[in-house]
Amino acid sequence: MLQFELLKTDPTSHARRGKLTLNHGVVQTPIFMPVGTYGTVKGVMPRSLEEMGAQIILGNTFHLWMRPGLDIMKTFGGLHGFEKWNKPILTDSGGFQVWSLGAMRKITEEGVHFQSPVNGDKLFMSPEVSMQIQTVLNSDIVMQLDECTPYETNGKKTTEAEARKSMEMSRRWAKRSKDEFERLENPNALFGIVQGGMYTNLRQESLEALVEMDFPGYAVGGVSVGEPKDEMLEIMAHTPHLLPANKPRYLMGVGTPEDLVQGVADGVDMFDCVMPTRNARNGTVFTRYGDLKLRNARHKTDHQPLDTTCTCHACAGKSGVSWDDGGRDGFSRAYLHHLDRCGEMLGPMLTTIHNLHYYLNLMQEIRDALEAGAFAEFRAKFKADRVRGV
């Protein structure tokens, strides 16, 4: 089941405030979805995710199918019971991950033949198989199996003819995904995925065909795959706002804080990206006034927190035992620089909490600005703050 209610639109852009009701709960949009590929958002307890305001997280069909496998997942009634997360979950189809496997795969109209990266078994993923797996996972939002058209083919930019061929197969797989989803009587929501490479005419054809099939929500795929930023921005400006206004729009794999604000302005409701979690693990921290690299020696003696405006557990001292040194109770940049230099596990735990909180708080500030009819002013201040310097 899925209901999407449009609460407010912004007169200065395609931005909108919405409310998404799914089987495991309500999601206020625009929203950022933390990525939990193997059934965990790396290094973060579900309770912490809830406390920082996560409303919906991502799981990954391919990885969970490989390990622990469907037999075990079934004994937990699906992914919620297994990873102890009681709010909505969105699962990607698994196709993107099979593509990322590179050589060990053969793509046919029927589906993808590949070798398990876990034990070398010969496996087969099709729209039908992907729907069967996601039905066992019981995710609230299921993604069709598609082919993420690569930005380059044989070392050159994918041609329009190649992008068309790929888009048309994804369109046929959208129909097969929908038929199987309905045959399985899956009670959740299936999203179609718009493809078409960097060709807006193909994007138009793809979205029209998917809208004709009438999905409860739509994703824009085939971006954030190594294309130049200006080409990604062109697709963002073209496609999302042409999708039905009364259905949620999901931009897959995007992006930086700036991409999220621009994506909202382009009419996107849902985002996912590995950046806040992946960058945290290599010591890159997002703050209101710009990004910082913890490894940099300039942080060695710095008593201030990562972000003086941040209320996360790392910056506002909810993880440290308060110590009356006159400053705030948050962990200092000097301490986090030390943990990074020593390779201590508490380092990535704290930077992940901070980065996820930064992304989730950014979306909360966007929702508040949309409700106040002040999104244009928010964008201007966001942009100015982010270049202020940390």
Ligand SMILES: O=c1[nH]cnc2cc3nc(NCc4cccs4)[nH]c3cc12
């Ligand atoms: O067309 C797509 N179809 C289904 N899943 C996707 C996931 C995607 N994730 C990214 N980018 C983020 C990345 C994550 C890891 C490497 S790139 N782009 C993506 C495109 C697709």
Ligand SMILES: [Zn+2]
């Ligand atoms: Zn923080």
